[in-house]
Amino acid sequence: MKIPISVFMITFNNAATIEKALKSIKDWSDEIVVVDSHSTDGTQEIVKKYTDSLYQFDTKNLRDKYQYAQDMCKNDWVMFIDADEWLTDEIKKEIAGIISSRTDYAGFTIKRRNIYFGKEIKFGGWYPDYEIRLYKKDKGSWKGGIHAKVFVEGKIGKLKNHYLHTPYLDTSQQIKTIDRYSQQYAEDLYNSNKRFHLINMIFRPFYRFFRDYIFKLGFLDGIPGLIIIASTMYYVFMKHAKLWELEKKNGKKGNF
Structure with missing residues (x-):
């Protein structure tokens, strides 16, 4: 009904x-x-x-x-x-x-x-x-x-x-999704006048590792948990890398 x-x-x-x-x-x-x-x-x-x-x-x-x-x-x-x-x-x-x-x-x-x-x-x-x-x-x-x-x-x-x-069918789709989402996220940051900070690109991926994989016990999910944290760190790194790229293309400088 x-x-x-x-x-x-x-x-x-x-x-x-x-x-x-x-x-x-x-x-x-x-x-x-x-x-x-x-x-x-x-x-x-x-x-x-x-x-x-x-x-x-x-x-x-x-x-x-x-x-x-x-x-x-x-x-x-x-x-x-x-x-x-x-x-x-x-x-x-x-x-x-x-x-x-x-x-x-x-x-x-x-x-x-x-x-x-x-x-x-x-x-x-x-x-x-x-x-x-x-x-x-x-x-x-x-x-x-x-x-x-x-x-x-x-x-x-x-x-x-x-x-x-079911977030991803396979790792290839996951990488494509990360590429698309990191680009859109970087554009959102750029359009909101958020500037690139080198410290974010270096340390935020590791912050996610310790938060999600260690403190939130992601390692207990086995190999899938390891793939998840590796792809998460890559996503976090790439959204800051793409923000830097946008600034470089448009003549703006972030904080190094």
Whole structure:
């Protein structure tokens, strides 16, 4: 039985994962909204099998894309998931109970369980990984750039169950994602007049190593945990390297 909730997602060339996400909500949500950016890998064709609410919106600013997707929703309650995430029966049942109860909460955080190379990641700050995902449409607004987040006005609750996430199909995709995200993050810093600092490029990767791999016990996740921390350090290093590159190209100097 479908419930009065709009689930929205933003996409770009997500054909490899999006069908699993859509299947997990197709018989549960009475509206699915997908905002694409003219995907060329078959994403649009897959989406059309599950919803007529497919829109095109081209922008580098993820905040604008998420906000546009939210604005296209018709229900009072909305939820967003990414194209590489899917809902379990337990979390769907819990959400259905909340919506039918006429709660006075404006939104809810939900924990995300990450599956990396077939292994559930339990340490390194990857779990429980709470985020606001369910909220009343008129109470939520999106802010930020590459790491855009929804901000909800009102009381926030916390759900017991989790949803699932497969962040990368393989290490090649992970490296490509790091390259794209580090570039966008560097551009956000540059456009916000944040300057390059050599000390950040040198020490922040090691800070993440000690925080996530040692103090947050990332080493207990075995080889996947080691790959995660190595790629995280690379990402942190590259976003500062790309900020330096932007300044060099545009004739600005950071602090050395």
